[in-house]
Amino acid sequence: MLRAAIDMRLWLTGLIQALAVMTVALMGAAHAAPAEPPTGDGKPPKVAYLSLIIDDLGQSPEKDSRALALPGPVTLAIMPDTPHACDFARQAHKAGKTVILHMPMDPATGPYAWHPELPLPELESRLNAALLKVPYAAGINNHMGSRMTAEPVAMTWLVSELQRRHLFLVDSRTSAKTVAAAEAQKIGLASVSRDVFLDDERTAEAINGQLQTAIRLAHKQGSAVMIGHPYPVTMDVLERELPKLKSQGIEWVELRHMISIRGNQAMAGHGKNGVYR
Numbered sequence: 625m626l627r628a629a630i631d632m633r634l635w636l637t638g639l640i641q642a643l644a645v646m647t648v649a650l651m652g653a654a655h656a657a658p659a660e661p662p663t664g665d666g667k668p669p670k671v672a673y674l675s676l677i678i679d680d681l682g683q684s685p686e687k688d689s690r691a692l693a694l695p696g697p698v699t700l701a702i703m704p705d706t707p708h709a710c711d712f713a714r715q716a717h718k719a720g721k722t723v724i725l726h727m728p729m730d731p732a733t734g735p736y737a738w739h740p741e742l743p744l745p746e747l748e749s750r751l752n753a754a755l756l757k758v759p760y761a762a763g764i765n766n767h768m769g770s771r772m773t774a775e776p777v778a779m780t781w782l783v784s785e786l787q788r789r790h791l792f793l794v795d796s797r798t799s800a801k802t803v804a805a806a807e808a809q810k811i812g813l814a815s816v817s818r819d820v821f822l823d824d825e826r827t828a829e830a831i832n833g834q835l836q837t838a839i840r841l842a843h844k845q846g847s848a849v850m851i852g853h854p855y856p857v858t859m860d861v862l863e864r865e866l867p868k869l870k871s872q873g874i875e876w877v878e879l880r881h882m883i884s885i886r887g888n889q890a891m892a893g894h895g896k897n898g899v900y901r
């Protein structure tokens with residue numbers, strides 16, 4: 625009887641010691657130092673994050689595949705009213721890329737385009753039809769839309785609809801009057817705003833200039849979101865420059881990662897103290 629009690633006590637002591645060793649090991653792992661090299665001033669290095677979206681895809685297999693082949697976590701924004709939308713969305717998803725619906729908005733035209741004068745049920749049916757053309761869409765961004773994104777009623781409806789569908793919003797900010805990201809922020813919808821358009825001017829010099837602007841902005845404010853188009857000259861610059869990001873102190877991150885990094889806060893260019901105006 626006594627012998628059995630002693631054996632049991634020894635066994636329990638051993639178990640408790642083993643648990644203590646495991647706990648220490650787990651705590652050690654949780655508190656492990658980050659793998660970043662120390663900087664001279666003793667402060668941890670500041671990481672600058674960059675995300676890249678290519679818009680207007682689905683029109684040409686040649687252009688689409690060049691965007692798909694960019695070396696990193698590029699987000700591919702596919703237009704619903706293009707001949708290859710559906711096929712390309714599947715191909716991009718299979719390749720592990722993030723697909724979003726590039727939603728045409730006024731002054732854009734076409735069967736899916738949103739216009740301020742359309743009633744909400746019509747906006748809804750156009751959104752439904754557009755999403756069917758772009759399977760695997762994780763979110764949406766606006767194609768054009770300088771008129772439409774300034775419409776508070778429609779944008780309020782859109783953000784609650786996206787929330788219901790678990791889709792995120794990228795405000796392309798084609799106009800300073802946009803309220804899309806502000807409405808998203810009000811209800812806590814995962815969203816992010818574009819900071820830099822790469823190729824308003826289609827020359828290699830101008831596009832590289834915009835890319836370097838985005839890199840400087842990322843270092844200054846911690847992150848930057850860029851949008852480009854599948855123009856050959858844009859792809860030339862990106863194919864040449866993207867492999868250099870790491871050496872420029874940039875971490876190129878997938879768009880959902882960017883959304884979590886920013887936590888729905890507005891950058892200084894889009895509002896004060898994190899609140900969109």
Ligand SMILES: [Zn+2]
Pocket residue numbers: 679680726766767768
């Ligand atoms: Zn577009």
